Amino acid sequence: MSMPQVESIIAADIGSTLTKAVLIDVVEGDYRIIARAEFPTTAEPPWSDVALALQQCIGRLEEIAGRQMLDDSGALLLPEHVDGSGVDAFVASASAAEPLRVAVTGLMPGASSARNNITEAARRAAYTTYALPTDPPPTKSKRLDLAAxxxxxxxxxPSVIIVAGDGARAAKAQPSLIEAAHAVAMACLTWPDTTRPDVIFSGDERARAHVAEIVGDGVNLHSTGGLQRDARPAPDDSLPSLESTLEAIFVERRLNRLPQIGKLAAMANLPIAATAAAFGVSVQAIARHFNFRTLGVDVGGATTSLALHDAAQFHRVVRSDLGVSHNIERVARAAGIANVLRWLPQSLSEDEAWDRLANKAARPYTLPGDHKDLWLEQAIAREAIRLTLSELLKRWRPGKARLYPELLPVLDLIIGTGGVLNHVPLSALNALILLDALQPVGVVNLAQDAGGVLPVLSLVAGVGPQVAAELTAHEGIVSLGTAICPVSSAKPGEVILAYQLTYAGANPSTVTGEVKAGEIELLPLGINDKAELVVHPAGNTDVGLKRRGRSAVAQVEGGLVGVIIDARGRPLALPDDPAQREALNRTWLSSMGAASFDSYD
Amino acid sequence: MTNFHVFYLPVAHARPQARIIRERLLPHSGEVSVEPDQRVEPPHIVARAAMPAAPLVVNLAQRLGVPPKDVKGFLLKAIGDEFNKDEVLASKKGRLGRVSEYRAPGVGRLLAEHEGQLVLEIVPALMELPANINGVVTNVMPRYGVVIELAGGLAQGIWGNGKENYGVLKLLGDKPDQALTQDIIDVSYLGALVVVGGAIQADGLKQATALQVHGVIAGSMPASLRDQAMAAALPIMITEGFGSWSMAAPTYELLKGFNGREAALRAVYRTRGGAQRPELVSPLPQQDAASAEAPPHAVLLQKGALVRVGAGAYLGQAGRVVSEKPQTQTLAGGIRARAVEIALGSSADTAADLEAERVWIPIHNLEAIG
Structure with missing residues (x-):
């Protein structure tokens, strides 16, 4: 291996709740994560300085690694010195800033389905970065006057107004667009400079100059590629997309204004990136590396993000209103408390659940204080992922990967990260959260971001491509195992498949068995171990081939959990009776090797 | 924070005396009505602002019968000018001496003119900002507000309903688990800030509102009462959390000491985008603010530090750190995290420490009291 210029790197993520940092360095010729640390983010008063939490993290990294990396003033020693102090590079992402509030105006909702599509597409664009579409006040009128x-x-x-026009029509043909532009112009005149929103015009190029003239010079107007009536971006537009424009505004107006972020930017080898953007690039890189249809899942304190790479398609959904600390109550409200409680293995009243959720929101940096907190946060994570997935499914065109219209299209790899997934007592719980929330179909590899590096992996690649590649291959992204998720019309208790797992290696051995509908079967297969799995499904069962009863052979990889045959059914149905449901959740936890939770009560 | 190898805890203040510096800011620009070095009482209005109303759009071009581009020439007010009801905002002399006028429909401000249309802000009400505390104005920020300093006792909570008021502080019951129920408040608490160590009950909150109590401070409250609490006009602060928890002993003892004193309650609550904690301030009028010590923003996590627990079965319990350094522990819930050992309910008395129940609590679940 030729010696790269960059050997030691600190990669950090300034989250809404926690600031995380890892130290990466060469150990016996390979890049390894030497140490990791976290500290409650210090963006808010009384600290109001994001650098403080990072310095605390690096102080902890110094302690673990036994080397100095900060000078007396708290600045990083860059690059690494001959005596081993300092590091060669520093990269960071941040998600601690509050999201943009995005109002959409232009075409009148309800006027036609094509217009609704365009308005909806503009609102949907907000969900690709840290932005939340706002809801206009309800009105019975189909036509609003200027004052309204x-x-x-x-x-x-709003912090951003999107004026969404028809991507294929001139302004004169869109009187509603002209009225909206006048309303935006006048509204902007009434806001003081400090709170005046940015305005984005997304529409036909023939309307751009007209809208710009109406809106006037006093407004920060951005023009983006138009949206067409089928809600797809106009293909031949040379302007930046609506999504990239929103992200640039977020970085400029929110991220770059985090208190004292300049201190970090001054030390960093690359610009501080929005976490969701860096996470998306990381997922894409991994998907390309393995040539896998890959879904990345990041459940944070304030935000849940999904990033999907499927051949030529890439989709990112960022729900800045769904998370397991600041936004924990919003998840419960959006999903419904009953949908949260259905994942619990023990009894918890709705009132007690709301008390616990409110306490977490009031002290967002706390860890689960007991088992009930832990189960509740993991249940919230499942619902946050599920709600975000529903947004992703509106964009993804999976083609042949969709075996059944009501079920998740087939994936090759699912990777989970984020505080709630990185703080589980058992890796098997991570696998179970991903299986419950996403309900994948067929054969899929599950992995977890053991190093907590996934969001910043793409930034690490920016300063040392070899470093990122080795971390991906080794300890950074760790396999949980392979899940086989059949689709079956069998009743619970009926045998739906027989399996034969033949372990590879010097002394191959074979394990056989049967799995009943409603069960989870866990077969041991360690990290880097491989095996051949032969499954013979019953006539009413499909193991991901879109053919019921067809046997399959798969080369499977092991992991921290092993091979999981998830025969619980798709979609996963849970009993209405609370006692039965809790017992079933306990059974599944037990099947996943988490039986000892009983003794935690 | 200057030492990067130690852990600092956020602080929930509970201090019998401190130098307290508080900003009183208008939500919108207005005018400040006090001078630097002026002493103020809680009801003293320190600033006023016209609250923005929904903008009123007037098609002036149509009313005057002129092209939109000519409207500016007929305006008698500049953008940003204020006006009174019935004041003439625009006037046009027509042929034969006939005058077309547009008169203001109310008191307000001219916000904008765009293509012959006027945007007016009609003021529905004047917002008056009281000092809400006794102190001395040490800084005036023209048009926005003031900074007030005082010496006094300070107790912070974890959640508030966004309201504020002042009054004489009255402790209900004599135990930190006393709940706020209907039967323990009567008319004698009118105008008072009432303190209970335990949980607010629905009937107690209703009674407090009906009796025009000026504020409630409690250890806890069920989350199911939050909508009711938010709708109440009186400020409500809880110190420990949601559910049924008793107030941490240091806070309870402090408030017990404030019994019968004047106090101001500011029940603000925000965890993101400018975090704020609710707090109660009880001034010490005889003491000069400058002579008191400002409370620390952060406290070093070290042996002997007074802390309280923010999650789990021990929520709201105070104690002292007894371990030398944080250690990685497997905690209730099965999670492994850095934690310290706490002697619960302990005082500064070493002998009492030996008797105290000891538990390991993750450092993220602790806040300092001080």
């Missing part, structure tokens, strides 16, 4: 439009904008208190 201005009032609606004021009530939404």
């Amino acid at each position: 439009r201005i009032n609606a904008l004021h009530q939404q208190a």
